[in-house]
Amino acid sequence: MCFVKRFGLYGLFFVLIGIGIFLISGCAGQQNKPAGESNVIKIGFAAPLSGSQAEMGTYLKNGALMAIDKINAKGGINGKKLELVAMDDKADPKEAVSVAQKFAADPSIVAVIGHLNSGASIPASAIYHQAGLVMVSPSSTNPKLTEQGFNNVFRVCTTDAMQGPFAAKFVKDKLKKDTAVVLDDKTAYGQGLADEFAKAFQADGGKILMREGINQGDKDFTALLTKIKSLNPQVIYFGGMYPEAGQMVKQMKSLGMNKIDFVSGDGVEDPAFIKIAGADANGTYASNVGPAIEKIPGAKAFIDEYTKKFGNPPGPYALFGYDAALAVITALEKAPKPDRADVLKVMPTVSFEGMLGKTSFDSKGDTTNKILTMFVVKDEKWQPVD
Known part of the structure; x- marks a missing residue:
C-alpha cells in the first residue's frame, strides 16, 4: 500500500525530518571523532x-x-x-x-x-x-x-660481508677445494655476495678461474656450463636466487659435471630450489644468514x-x-x-x-646477531652441515 495514501503528506514530512536528523547526527559524530584516532x-x-x-x-x-x-x-x-x-x-x-x-x-x-x-x-x-x-x-x-x-x-x-667469507672458509677448510668459478646474477644481492666470496677465497690462497654474470630469468646455461667444464674447477660459487640455481644444477648434472661442487648463499637455501632441481639438488651447498630452524628452541x-x-x-x-x-x-x-x-x-x-x-641493532641499523649456517641437500631436503 502506498505510504502517502495511508499516512498522508504530513506523515511523510515527519519521516523525512527524522531521517535528516539521523544523518546529520551521524555525520556530526564522525566529525567530532578526534583527528587521527583509529583502532x-x-x-x-x-x-x-x-x-x-x-x-x-x-x-x-x-x-x-x-x-x-x-x-x-x-x-x-x-x-x-x-x-x-x-x-x-x-x-x-x-x-x-x-x-x-x-x-x-x-x-x-x-x-x-x-x-x-x-x-x-x-x-x-x-x-x-x-x-x-x-x-x-x-x-x-x-x-x-x-x-x-x-x-x-x-x-x-x-x-654478505660475513656470509661471503663464511662460504669461502667453508670451501677452503671443509671441502678442501682450491679452485673456483664465481657466477652472479648481476643484482645488488648476487653480485655483492659473489664479490665477498671471491675476495675472501683469493685472500686465503684460492684461485678464481673465471668470473661471469648471468641474468635473472635465464633458463639455459648449457653454453656457459660447457665453457666452465673445460676449465675443470673444483667449485662453482653462485651469488643469486633459487630459480636460476635450480636450472643450473640440473644442467650441470646433465653435462656430467658431478664432481664439481655447487655452493651458493641464502637466496638458494629454500625448498623451492629442490622443487626445481629435484634429485639433482642432492649435494648442493648453500649458506644462510641465520640458524637452522631445527636447532631453535x-x-x-x-x-x-x-x-x-x-x-x-x-x-x-x-x-x-x-x-x-x-x-x-x-x-x-x-x-x-x-x-x-x-x-x-x-x-x-x-x-x-x-x-x-x-x-x-648497531649504530648503522645492522643486527648484532651474526649467526651463519651452512646447509647441504641430502635426500632432497636442506640439512645443516655438522
Whole structure:
C-alpha cells in the first residue's frame, strides 16, 4: 500500500525530518571523532608476491602475519589491533620504488617490513628515509643498504660481508677445494655476495678461474656450463636466487659435471630450489644468514603453528619475516604514540628474543646477531652441515 495514501503528506514530512536528523547526527559524530584516532595500526609489507621469487616472499609475509596475529590475539598494542598491508614489489627495483612511494604517501602506515631483495631495498630505502618511515628488512644482505647514513633503515639478517667469507672458509677448510668459478646474477644481492666470496677465497690462497654474470630469468646455461667444464674447477660459487640455481644444477648434472661442487648463499637455501632441481639438488651447498630452524628452541611449535595456519611447512625465511615483524612490534610497544616519528625515535633501542635468537641493532641499523649456517641437500631436503 502506498505510504502517502495511508499516512498522508504530513506523515511523510515527519519521516523525512527524522531521517535528516539521523544523518546529520551521524555525520556530526564522525566529525567530532578526534583527528587521527583509529583502532588499527597499519604496518606496510613489501616483497615479491608474484613471479619466480614469490614463494620466498610469501614465506616472509606469512612469518610476519604470525607475529602480528599473536599480538592481536593478546589485545593488540594499547587496545589497537595491528594490520599488515602487503604489496608486491615483484623483485624489481623500479616496482620497489613505486611501492615505497605509495607507503610513504599513506600517513596511516607507521613502519614497513621489507624488502626481500637488496636490489629492491636499496632504492626503496631512500624513499622511506625522506618520509621518516622506518623500514626493517628481513632478508636484504648487501652491506650497502645500511652504509647510506640513513637513520630509518634496519635489518634482522646479517650481511654478505660475513656470509661471503663464511662460504669461502667453508670451501677452503671443509671441502678442501682450491679452485673456483664465481657466477652472479648481476643484482645488488648476487653480485655483492659473489664479490665477498671471491675476495675472501683469493685472500686465503684460492684461485678464481673465471668470473661471469648471468641474468635473472635465464633458463639455459648449457653454453656457459660447457665453457666452465673445460676449465675443470673444483667449485662453482653462485651469488643469486633459487630459480636460476635450480636450472643450473640440473644442467650441470646433465653435462656430467658431478664432481664439481655447487655452493651458493641464502637466496638458494629454500625448498623451492629442490622443487626445481629435484634429485639433482642432492649435494648442493648453500649458506644462510641465520640458524637452522631445527636447532631453535621452540621451533617445533612454530613449524606446527605455521603449517596449521598456512597449509604447508615454513621455508627458512618465515623466521626472518617473523622477527622483522617482532622488531616493529617491539618499537610500537615502546613508542609513546603509534606514529612514524615515535617509532623512528625508539627503533635504535629495540632488543628482543625472537626466532633467530637475540636481536638488537648497531649504530648503522645492522643486527648484532651474526649467526651463519651452512646447509647441504641430502635426500632432497636442506640439512645443516655438522
